[in-house]
Amino acid sequence: MKSIKFLLAGTIFGIILSKSEAVSWFRIFEMFHFQSFHMYGIIGCAVVLGALATFIIKRMGAKDYTGEPITFIPKNKTYINGILGGTLFGFGWALAGACPGPMFVLLGQGFASILVVIGGAILGTFVFGMIKRYLPF
């Protein structure tokens, strides 16, 4: 029963991504043409408010529901992987029109062909794990 909160958070996130059309291939295409503020508004708004929330949580030393302090794990201070991996991610994001969250939302919306995209994403993750030590970071 402790898990139901994660299921509920995921369900609401799935509805937000669907109803804001962020799961749509068309919206991603439009975003990369800078022809609508819509996607920038969603991400920008989430980041600005997220930064404010993160700042307040740190400043207040806020605790989670178990009473443990909320901590933020810094990202690894490497950059070559960010730019190279990020660019590959961008290729895929624009081509398939979906990042990892939306892929699973679209599965729920009943698009059978998204299973090929999800399968590709799992395969890509697997191949990354296999060749990680040969890649620059």
Next chain:
Amino acid sequence: MIDFLSQPWPWYIAGPLITVIMVSMFFFGKTFGVSSNLSTICAAAGAGKKIEFFRFDWKSKVWNLIFLAGLVIGGVISSTILKNPDKIDLNPKTEEVLNAHGIMNEGVLPVELFGLDALFTMKGFLILLIGGFLVGFGARYAGGCTSGHAISGLSNLQLPSLVAVIGFFIGGLLMVHLLFPIIF
């Protein structure tokens, strides 16, 4: 109420709600990031036997798989109870570019790419498979995706996240402006 919720939600509603989801995950003592689930799936399938990268306690990440299952349920609800039959209100200029590529603005996903007719052609299948592959590979190489880097990473003012997001856009822009005219 249902009619109201079924309309497309504007960015100034969706953006703050995403922040609420992220902060809820923090309050639950967890993080906000979807792509690490793909590693968890590999680990759960036994990839750790051969590959060190997948040798971790995947059972400690089951909470995130449950979040992922929620995403699927959210998709079901959105396409049934909260379904909106109208086509997406794209910029007319975007529609012109799409039509020039032979793609029509109908539904959530273009049938020219995601329809079963397209899926059962070699080209159509490869587009989806390679697209997915690049997302999975790129997200793990960059150390996160849109949720982990662009939203929670930038919110925590992480420079590596900014670099990754710049990469996301370099890749996306090259894809739609240089490669799409070749692919489509």
